[in-house]
Structure formats: C-alpha cells, structure tokens
Amino acid sequence: MPHLTPIDYKTFHKFLIYIGCTFIRKHGSHCIYTRSDLKRPIVVPERKEIPTFVILNNLRQLNIPKEKYLKILEEI
Numbered sequence: 001m002p003h004l005t006p007i008d009y010k011t012f013h014k015f016l017i018y019i020g021c022t023f024i025r026k027h028g029s030h031c032i033y034t035r036s037d038l039k040r041p042i043v044v045p046e047r048k049e050i051p052t053f054v055i056l057n058n059l060r061q062l063n064i065p066k067e068k069y070l071k072i073l074e075e076i
Contacts, residue, residue, distance in 0.1 A: 002070055004056065006049035012058075014076050015069070016042060019062065038062070 013031065017023075021033040021042060033042040042058050044050065059069055 004052045004066060004070075006051055007055070007073075008048060009044055009046050009050055011073070011076070012044055012050055012055070015072060016044070018072060018076060019064070021062075035062075 009031070013023075016033050019035075021035045024032045024034050024041065026032070026046075029046045031044045031046060033044065035042075038061060040061060042061060044058070045054065055069075056066075059066065
C-alpha cells in the first residue's frame with residue numbers, strides 16, 4: 001500500500017473541490033472548506049507542503065479512506 005506524502009496546499013484544494021467541498025473563507029494563512037454532510041469545517045493551512053497528519057485528520061473528518069484519496073489524487 002502506498003504511503004501518504006506531504007502535498008502542496010493547491011493540490012489539496014483541488015482534491016477538496018473535486019469531492020464536493022466549497023471554499024468558505026480564508027482566515028490568516030488557513031483556508032476553510034465545508035460540505036453539507038460535515039459536522040465541522042475542513043481547515044487547510046496554506047503551506048508549501050501540508051503535513052501528512054493534517055491530511056489524515058481531514059480525511060477522517062471527510063470519512064474517506066487513504067486508498068480512495070490516493071486514487072482521486074491520480075485522477076486530478
């Protein structure tokens with residue numbers, strides 16, 4: 001199974017838009033996204049590389065397994 005690696009925040013933005021999230025606002029250096037089925041917003045720091053623990057936490061909130069995430073990244 002492939003491992004998660006840090007990615008650019010712009011790529012993660014494309015991923016979030018692809019799965020149906022909408023950009024709400026930007027607060028400082030963090031972008032806030034939401035989706036109708038989420039209890040909490042998704043917060044993404046604007047960094048050159050987003051750490052894997054941030055990606056994993058957001059995937060947990062989105063209820064998306066790592067394998068599906070990696071497959072979607074290949075499609076984008």
